[in-house]
Amino acid sequence: MNQLQQMEILEVENTEESEKESFQVTDIESLNWVFRKLSALSAKEKDVKQLADAERARINDWENRELIALHSDKNYFESLVSAYHAKQLEENPKAKTISTPYGKSKSRATKEQPKAVDKDKLLQHVKETGMTEFIKEEVKWGDLKRVLHVHEVDGQPVVIDENGTIVEGVEIEPASLSFKVEV
Numbered sequence: 001m002n003q004l005q006q007m008e009i010l011e012v013e014n015t016e017e018s019e020k021e022s023f024q025v026t027d028i029e030s031l032n033w034v035f036r037k038l039s040a041l042s043a044k045e046k047d048v049k050q051l052a053d054a055e056r057a058r059i060n061d062w063e064n065r066e067l068i069a070l071h072s073d074k075n076y077f078e079s080l081v082s083a084y085h086a087k088q089l090e091e092n093p094k095a096k097t098i099s100t101p102y103g104k105s106k107s108r109a110t111k112e113q114p115k116a117v118d119k120d121k122l123l124q125h126v127k128e129t130g131m132t133e134f135i136k137e138e139v140k141w142g143d144l145k146r147v148l149h150v151h152e153v154d155g156q157p158v159v160i161d162e163n164g165t166i167v168e169g170v171e172i173e174p175a176s177l178s179f180k181v182e183v
Helices: 003-014 017-022 028-091 119-128 141-145
Strands: 097-100 103-106 149-153 156-160
Touching (some): 003 028, 028 097, 028 103
């Protein structure tokens, strides 16, 4: 932020709330005054965000260094618990849970089961074998929307596709006007 922008910020900070509430843009000079204030505020916002990002990065680096050591130690101790529990299960298959005042070790067996690894080949197989009930259909709304048009039929606005057919299941969002201020 440069010195001119700092002066603009000071002027904003020193402006009374009653002055802010009563101020209106009435000509090109007052519009220019407002844009100067917006430019200075945007520069100050950028400075604040840059400083915060730098501090977040330092804190994240520190956190990651601290957690790496902790996770390594936790993994080591959890492996000791798992090895002990596995040994207990060999001796007593009903020892699915081992509990102490400071924690529990729970074992859970899962059956072998299928896992999808190549979705294209799987889809091809499902189509070829006629198992279409397992295929999920969806409208590609972004693509379809590009070919739809709003027309008036019997005084009512309707949505029509590229073939001139009225499209069911679509509502018309009213037009709106918005403003975006760029500095």
